[in-house]
Amino acid sequence: xxxxxxxxxxxxxxxxxxxxxxxxxxxxxxxxxxxxxxxxxxxxxxxxxxxxxxxxxxxxxxxxxxxxxxxxxxxxxxxxxxxxxxxxxxxxxxxxxxxxxxxxxxxxxxxxxxxxxxxxxxxxxxxxxxxxxxxxxxxxxxxxxxxxxxxxxxxxxxxxxxxxxxxxxxxxxxxxxxxxxxxxxxxxxxxxxxxxxxxxxxxxxxxxxxxxxxxxxxxxxxxxxxxxxxxxxxxxxxxxxxxxxxxxxxxxxxxxxxxxxxxxxxxxxxxxxxxxxxxxxxxxxxxxxxxxxxxxxxxxxxxxxxxxxxxxxxxxxxxxxxxxxxxxxxxxxxxxxxxxxxxxxxxxxxxxxxxxxxxxxxxxxxxxxxxxxxxxxxxxxxxxxxxxxxxxxxxxxxxxxxxxxxxxxxxxxxxxxxxxxxxxxxxx
Amino acid sequence: xxxxxxxxxxxxxxxxxxxxxxxxxxxxxxxxxxxxxxxxxxxxxxxxxxxxxxxxxxxxxxxxxxxxxxxxxxxxxxxxxxxxxxxxxxxxxxxxxxxxxxxxxxxxxxxxxxxxxxxxxxxxxxxxxxxxxxxxxxxxxxxxxxxxxxxxxxxxxxxxxxxxxxxxxxxxxxxxxxxxxxxxxxxxxxxxxxxxxxxxxxxxxxxxxxxxxxxxxxxxxxxxxxxxxxxxxxxxxxxxxxxxxxxxxxxxxxxxxxxxxxxxxxxxxxxxxxxxxxxxxxxxxxxxxxxxxxxxxxxxxxxxxxxxxxxxxxxxxxxxxxxxxxxxxxxxxxxxxxxxx
Numbered sequence: 001x002x003x004x005x006x007x008x009x010x011x012x013x014x015x016x017x018x019x020x021x022x023x024x025x026x027x028x029x030x031x032x033x034x035x036x037x038x039x040x041x042x043x044x045x046x047x048x049x050x051x052x053x054x055x056x057x058x059x060x061x062x063x064x065x066x067x068x069x070x071x072x073x074x075x076x077x078x079x080x081x082x083x084x085x086x087x088x089x090x091x092x093x094x095x096x097x098x099x100x101x102x103x104x105x106x107x108x109x110x111x112x113x114x115x116x117x118x119x120x121x122x123x124x125x126x127x128x129x130x131x132x133x134x135x136x137x138x139x140x141x142x143x144x145x146x147x148x149x150x151x152x153x154x155x156x157x158x159x160x161x162x163x164x165x166x167x168x169x170x171x172x173x174x175x176x177x178x179x180x181x182x183x184x185x186x187x188x189x190x191x192x193x194x195x196x197x198x199x200x201x202x203x204x205x206x207x208x209x210x211x212x213x214x215x216x217x218x219x220x221x222x223x224x225x226x227x228x229x230x231x232x233x234x235x236x237x238x239x240x241x242x243x244x245x246x247x248x249x250x251x252x253x254x255x256x257x258x259x260x261x262x263x264x265x266x267x268x269x270x271x272x273x274x275x276x277x278x279x280x281x282x283x284x285x286x287x288x289x290x291x292x293x294x295x296x297x298x299x300x301x302x303x304x305x306x307x308x309x310x311x312x313x314x315x316x317x318x319x320x321x322x323x324x325x326x327x328x329x330x331x332x333x334x335x336x337x338x339x340x341x342x343x344x345x346x347x348x349x350x351x352x353x354x355x356x357x358x359x360x361x362x363x364x365x366x367x368x369x370x371x372x373x374x375x376x377x378x379x380x381x382x383x384x385x386x387x388x389x390x391x392x393x394x395x396x397x398x399x400x401x402x403x404x405x406x407x408x409x410x411x412x413x414x415x416x417x418x419x420x421x422x423x424x425x426x427x428x
Numbered sequence: 429x430x431x432x433x434x435x436x437x438x439x440x441x442x443x444x445x446x447x448x449x450x451x452x453x454x455x456x457x458x459x460x461x462x463x464x465x466x467x468x469x470x471x472x473x474x475x476x477x478x479x480x481x482x483x484x485x486x487x488x489x490x491x492x493x494x495x496x497x498x499x500x501x502x503x504x505x506x507x508x509x510x511x512x513x514x515x516x517x518x519x520x521x522x523x524x525x526x527x528x529x530x531x532x533x534x535x536x537x538x539x540x541x542x543x544x545x546x547x548x549x550x551x552x553x554x555x556x557x558x559x560x561x562x563x564x565x566x567x568x569x570x571x572x573x574x575x576x577x578x579x580x581x582x583x584x585x586x587x588x589x590x591x592x593x594x595x596x597x598x599x600x601x602x603x604x605x606x607x608x609x610x611x612x613x614x615x616x617x618x619x620x621x622x623x624x625x626x627x628x629x630x631x632x633x634x635x636x637x638x639x640x641x642x643x644x645x646x647x648x649x650x651x652x653x654x655x656x657x658x659x660x661x662x663x664x665x666x667x668x669x670x671x672x673x674x675x676x677x678x679x680x681x682x683x684x685x686x687x688x689x690x691x692x693x694x695x696x697x698x699x700x701x702x703x704x705x706x707x708x709x710x711x712x713x714x715x716x717x718x719x720x721x722x723x724x725x726x727x728x729x730x731x732x733x734x735x736x737x738x739x740x741x742x743x744x745x746x747x748x749x750x751x752x753x754x755x756x757x758x759x760x761x762x763x764x765x766x767x768x769x
Contacts, residue, residue: 173514173575175507200531207531208454208504210580212511217574368610371450371714372617 002078003068004034004112010096012061013108013127015250015275017091019054022247024084025239026052031081033146034067034112036074042146043084049282050240051149060274063107070114078112080141082123090125090137105129113138149280151267156258158185158232160192161224164248164255164270170194170216171242177211181238182285183257185228186217192226193217196238224254234262235285244268244279251275259283429493429583431459431525435512435536436487438521440741442512443720444478444485449505450717451476456589459491459499467592473711477594484741499525500584503534511536511577519572525581534579539572597736600728601684601703604643605668606737609719612651615662616716619653620709622660639712642704643729645669645689648696653709663696670726703729 008016019041023030027043034040039056058065069076097104109126122138129135174181174196184193197213220226248255248270259266262285269278435441444466448455452468455476464485466478482489493499515521515538522537606612616639623637640661642650647669652661672680680686692701718725718739728736 170573173577175510200529207580208502208507208582210507212507213578214514215576215578217576219571219573221571222573369446369450369613369717369720371710371717372620 001116002070002112002114003066004078004110004114006039006058006062006065006067006110008061008108008110009063010105010107012063013091013105014093014096015061017088017093017095018247018250019275019277020084020088020091022243023052023054024088025243026050028084029081030084030087031144031146032079032141034078035069035076036067039065039067040146042148044149045240049237051280053148053278053280055271055276055278057274057276062274077146078114079144079146080112080123081144081146082139082141086139090127090139095127149265151258151265151278151280153258153267155264156260156267158228158234158259158261159257160226160228161254161256162222163224164245164251164253166222167245167255168249170218171245173214173216174238174242175212175214178213178238180235181241182233182235184233185226185230186220187231189230190220191217192220192223192228232261233285234259234266234283236266236281236283240279240281244277247277429499429525431491431499431523433486433489433491433523435485435515435521435523436483437485438512438515438518440721441485442509442516443722444480444741445505445509445512447718447720448476448478449509450714453505455503455505456584456592457501457503458589459501461491461497473708474715475595480741495586498586500586500589501525501534502582502584503579504581507579508534511579514538514575514577515540517541528578532581532583534581536575536577536579538575538577540575541572597734598730599684600736601688601731602643602645602729603669603672603685604645604647604649604727604729605670606725606727607649607664607667609716609725613713613716613719616651616709617713619651619660619662620713622658623653623655623709637709638706639709640704640706641712641727641729641735642702643667643727644692644696644698644701644703645685646692646694646696646701648692648694649727650696650702665694665696703731705729705732705735707735 020030023041023043026045029043031042031044032040033042037058039058039061041052041054041056043052044050056062058067067078069078091108092103094101094103095105095108106128109128111124111126113120113122113124120138121141123141125137125139127135127137171194177198178196179198180196182193182195182197184195186192193215195213195215198211200207200210245255248268251270251272253270253272256269257266258269262283264283265280266283267278267280269276271277448466448468451474452470454468456465456467456469458465458467463482464480466476466480468476491497491499511534512521515536518538518540520539524535524537526533526535619639620637637653637655640650640652640654642652647665647667649664649667650661651663652659669685672683672685674680677683688701688703690701692698715737718737721739721741723740723742725740726738728738730736
């Protein structure tokens with residue numbers, strides 16, 4: 001019998017909405033792993049090229065949090081998976097609204113009913129609205145084993161940090177139909193180029209159907225930190241990148257990238273106020289094109305890296321950093337329920353030191369000039385009740401490059417594959 | 429073959445491509461020494477023949493080719509429009525014809541002021557804000573971000589486009605300056621929606637909804653729609669019928685519009701003196717998209733035959749040299765008339 005109860009304030013509930021929107025871009029199902037100290041949403045996309053783990057800190061993120069797993073003691077966990085859309089239809093937008101308009105809640109209570117004396121196992125969400133209205137949602141879930149992608153940050157010596165809102169401005173230039181993103185560190189070390197493109201269609205008239213290829217050249221001084229081998233190209237999926245940047249921007253936080261070389265995984269990490277987001281992505285690119293970096297600069301880099309220590313210390317560290325942490329930012333779902341790339345609310349614009357957002361005025365004005373599409377039925381949102389989702393999407397996967405180094409750990413029977421590297425660090 | 433220009437009027441160029449994109453996905457662009465022409469001839473619907481003076485859009489413009497310095501291109505408008513949109517608050521924007529992996533493309537190079545102001549402000553506390561104000565002009569300002577947008581295109585041979593000519597059409601019966609297009613668009617869109625109520629909009633077999641547009645030479649414009657269930661119309665009065673320029677149009681006394689002037693009245697109640705055309709409602713909604721350019725629009729009615737709109741781009745100098753010709757309804761078009769300014 002598991003005990004899992006937690007309560008969210010409206011701001012936190014809105015953040016859950018935002019993160020579910022983001023995870024929904026990766027997978028139809030989201031997996032949940034609850035531990036005594038923290039609560040993690042994970043998602044793995046169907047091609048297993050992108051893995052997301054969003055960890056909510058038990059003390060910081062929730063107004064109250066209690067998790068007593070049925071077995072395993074302090075290291076035990078409760079895991080399950082659910083349809084992302086079903087959860088999203090509970091954690092709708094506009095949960096947080098200081099004016100208490102439609103959809104706003106007072107608090108959100110979640111509990112899991114998983115007892116032998118009950119016939120039904122349910123994930124129960126109670127939304128306490130104004131005037132004492134309580135909306136109760138009972139969601140079905142599926143017991144699954146949750147696996148984590150392992151990422152060795154020590155090997156990922158290429159790193160950069162940039163504010164998410166700056167990166168958000170850059171991704172708005174990208175054509176929506178492109179597939180790939182090439183992150184290129186200039187030979188001179190002063191520029192980074194983000195290029196979104198598509199593998200070309202070269203036959204006849206279809207040439208004109210190619211989406212725009214967009215290259216954004218950014219001065220490295222626009223980064224908070226930038227330390228990448230000059231001339232290194234690394235290629236990831238541009239849609240994944242956009243989803244990550246858009247979500248990071250809802251938190252108004254810094255986005256950090258860690259990677260080594262093409263064909264090895266890349267990790268994006270960001271977070272604030274008890275929410276830590278990590279995305280591990282497959283990369284491609286010309287392996288040989290990247291110069292083999294000498295050991296000396298690599299070593300030097302690790303010493304000077306802003307955060308050389310692996311993730312397990314993250315929560316502690318962010319708590320320690322709290323005094324410098326920003327005021328909680330209103331979640332995106334409050335200011336704009338639906339973010340169209342390129343459009344941004346005037347209010348947030350004003351707060352940005354007068355830096356006019358891209359395209360905004362034009363798009364608003366533009367809409368009225370667009371020809372009316374009379375065939376456009378009103379959009380309806382539902383969820384797929386067909387239960388055809390593949391439950392077995394969660395498997396262990398890891399960077400094969402770091403295998404050589406972690407072999408010893410693997411052969412050690414007592415270490416579960418889901419442990420963080422930091423926890424097994426002492427073993428080798 | 430060389431083409432390179434800096435875009436002086438990004439705003440106008442963006443709106444122009446957005447308007448054209450509503451009417452067709454591909455445009456034929458003819459670049460020559462003294463003008464830029466955009467032509468859209470969709471399989472059905474409205475044709476556009478746009479002629480722009482170089483300096484209404486470009487600055488430092490060079491075009492060179494073996495064919496009398498004329499280059500013909502086929503350009504996907506959605507991509508071009510999107511590329512131009514990224515230049516919305518650019519400090520400079522250049523466009524040039526280039527090749528990459530043997531594929532011709534138009535490369536837009538856009539330089540924007542650095543977004544370094546992002547680096548600190550959203551997370552900054554009140555005190556930090558003050559520091560930022562001082563830091564920026566010296567520390568973090570004055571940097572630039574360069575965006576390169578590559579629009580795939582096709583280069584057209586001279587022979588391919590040689591046969592292309594603006595259609596000729598008889599002299600119009602009525603010419604009139606249209607009321608603000610946004611007003612006209614919202615009313616006609618509303619009419620169309622009303623006409624579609626209850627019809628299954630998804631079946632393409634449904635009869636096309638047609639708007640009836642009429643005008644007389646006494647400043648009246650009438651927009652109406654007729655279905656089995658209703659008949660609505662809206663009438664504008666006190667619009668302007670521009671005078672024909674006797675220096676450019678021969679035989680004004682014989683001109684159809686002179687004859688139409690004898691008929692009808694300024695209150696729009698008379699049944700006489702109207703020149704009427706029927707237009708596909710969806711097509712009309714697309715055509716109205718040119719309103720975003722904000723220029724003066726003269727509509728020429730050839731009774732029961734064709735409607736031609738002349739859209740004059742507003743320019744800084746007050747002259748209206750660039751003209752978009754938008755032909756609608758029917759099969760015929762006619763050559764550009766001249767109006768007394």
